[in-house]
Amino acid sequence: MAQRASAAAVPGFNSLGLDDRLVEALGALGYEEPTPIQREAIPPLLEKKDLIGQAATGTGKTAAFALPLLHLLAGREGKGGGPFALVLVPTRELAMQVAEAVHKYGRALRASVLPIYGGQAYGPQLRALQRGADVVIATPGRALDLAKGGKLKLDSVEVVVLDEADEMLDMGFAEDIEAILHETPAERQTVLFSATLPPRIAAIARRHLTDPVKIKIAAEQAVAGTTAKVRQTAYIVPRGHKLATLARVLDVENPTSAIVFCRRRNEVDELAESLSVRGYRVEALHGGMTQDQRTRVMKKFRGEASDLLIATDVAARGLDIQHLSHVINYDVPAEPESYVHRIGRVGRAGREGVAITLAEPREHRQLRSLEHATGQKIEIAKVPTIADMRARRLELTRASIREAIVAGELDRYRVVVETLAGEFDVVDVAMAAVKLLHQSDSNGEQDADEIPDVEIWDRPRRDDRPRPGNPRDGRGRPARGGGEGRGDMSKIYVGAGRAAGIRPQDLVGAITNEAGLTGGQVGGIDIADRFSLVEVPEDLVESVIAALRSTKLKGRKVTVRRDRAAE
Structure with a gap:
């Protein structure tokens, strides 16, 4: 049987009954404590109960089902030739993302994970299936094709997960899902996660789940007026361009003092190092630091010896920073209430504050739940271009020169200007000086490549979407x-x-x-x-x-x- 984690493991996760190797893996990956959906879902899933979980994208659903199925896999006796678990997801991108997460969590267990999806040649997927996989993450269409052809064996499956179930139905996969579920053993454990639970999802649950545990993570509403002074903006960017986008946003916004929130503590360290290299005054703060280290960091940040604090939610709890002008979510917060709490740190005492969120394309729907939580619109802005960034830096250069003129004490530089003015036009001399100052304050402009625009279309409201049995035109x-x-x-x-x-x-x-x-x-x-x-x-x-x-x-x-x- 799998052993439970020791008390020295990651706080929060070690109390859920997970295999200690999984808890240690979470610690190594920088996770500090479980999200609400993880706290509620993991215990019943470890007891092999069916479950319906309703929570928005980005609330930690992947770990909520991946950790229990890996725990059960570790305790499985007499492994058969087919997969132990089948996870159905709506898109290729999500299949790869979930597969990567399950692989990271289960590396110490030597769990074999295989994503299969349309748009890729059958050959590599067939060969991987022949070698064997403990966990298969698949899009419904490709999974059904392989199952019908006898290449994906479903008779050994003990756990089936329907992730983003409403999204799969919106994409027309209802029949495929039904067919796949009929091919799996009747005594399997079935887990369904969905952002919403329309009648179609409820019908599938009634047919295929047995006495399921029901969990709903509700969004917390903001107190009226608490976010009125906060300008809320989001940028939709591919994950690979997040760092470059953050650097540009910081250049354009030029915050007096900002906290950048990350989900994991190793992400905090990596981001702090990357921004330091780019010339920013940065400090990192997370739960893996000693109390003395955290005290030193906060002393520097409060004393304005650093401009940016890169932190996790856990480490930043209880901090009261009066001069904070910006809060930046490097990742969309896992819970709307976290977002409400974060942006409440700016805009205090009648001051205006700024809240900025970097969202990946598939997370754009989650921004709606944040709007619902705050009762305010989040502006979807275009990522600043190189031209925007240079224009902003020139504006800052001009402001710096104006301040220097007003401050005076320039006489010791007069000889340089007068000498050059005898040889060149005085305006040319001034422009050359501005050029040198601008270049010295440009952080090297490492981001030479343009960041691709991601156009996000609002989909119709769910009540307007097709339902089985709709009349045909x-x-x-x-x-x-x-x-x-x-x-x-x-x-x-x-x-x-x-x-x-x-x-x-x-x-x-x-x-x-x-x-x-x-x-x-x-x-x-x-x-x-x-x-x-x-x-x-x-x-x-x-x-x-x-x-x-x-x-x-x-x-x-x-x-x-x-x-x-x-x-």
């Missing part, structure tokens, strides 16, 4: 929502139809996985015997065509172009 396609937020739509021609086994969910899944659209952005779908027509936003037609041309549908390349009948 006159052309035989499923009636969809009102198209709220889609704008002008155009059709693309896909050279595969019913004869090739193409289903609406195949097309929606390919477009959302390969082109990065949401299910709500995909419009009407017509499937004929030899071809299909799909409506997508006009502004995104070319990117969708390019993405679909680079992938395969049902294992083969297909013709993709604009529908000529619409031209």
Whole structure:
């Protein structure tokens, strides 16, 4: 049997009954304490109970189901040839993200983890399945294809997790999920996580879960007026560009004093080191530091010997910093109440404060829950360009020169100016001096490359989305929502139809996985015997065509172009 963690392990996690190797792995990864969904979900899952968890993206759901299934895997006797656990997720990106997390948590257990998803050749996935995998993380379409072909054995599965269940249904995977669940053993443990629980999700739960434990992590509402003085802004950026984005935002905002919040303490150390190299006065603060170290850090920060404090929520609790002008969320907070608490640190005593959040593209929906918690709109801003950054630095240079002129005491520099003024125009001399000052204060402009814009479309409200059994329109396609937020739509021609086994969910899944659209952005779908027509936003037609041309549908390349009948 797996042993429980010792009292010296990570506080909070060691009380949940997890294998000590998992708790040690969490400590090494920099996690300091469980989130609410983890505290509520892990104990019943360790008891092999079915569970329905309702919580927003980014609240720590991956660890909430991954840690218990790894714990149960460690105590499993007589491992069979097939996977122990199957995790179904809506997109390729999430499959890779979850697989990476499970691998990190279970490295000490030597758990083998395999992501399988559409858009990748079957060969490597088939060979990996033949070698064996303890945990398979899959998109529903590819999982069903492999299961039907006898390549993905489901009779050994003891745990099934439906992650982001509402998202999977929005993308048309309801039938696939039902078929997969019917192929798994009836006595399995089934876990369902979803941001919302519409009737379709409730129906699946009634059919496939047995006496489930129900957990709902509700958003905490802000006290009226507490965030009125805080300007709230978010930047949507790919994870690989977060550091460069943060550096640019800091240059443009030029905060008097700021706290940058991270989720994990090793992320705090890495970010503090990276920003120090870029010329910022930075201090790190997290639960892995001794009390003396934390005291020294806070003394420097309160004494304005440093401008930035990179911290975890746990380490920053109870801190009262009067001169704080900015709070920056390097990651979207796991809980709306954490966001409310963080931004409440600025804008005090009638002063205006700034709260900035860096969100990854798949986290944009979570920003809505933060808006709901604060009762205020979060502005989605474009990442500052190199030109914006240089303009801001010139503005700061001009301000510095003005302050120097007002302060006086410039006589010792007069000889330099007068000597050069005899040879050059005095304006040219001044511009050269400004250039040198600007260059010396530019932090080297390490971020020479532009950061890609990520266009986020608001999907229709859930009440407007298609439901099973909806009436079909006159052309035989499923009636969809009102198209709220889609704008002008155009059709693309896909050279595969019913004869090739193409289903609406195949097309929606390919477009959302390969082109990065949401299910709500995909419009009407017509499937004929030899071809299909799909409506997508006009502004995104070319990117969708390019993405679909680079992938395969049902294992083969297909013709993709604009529908000529619409031209």
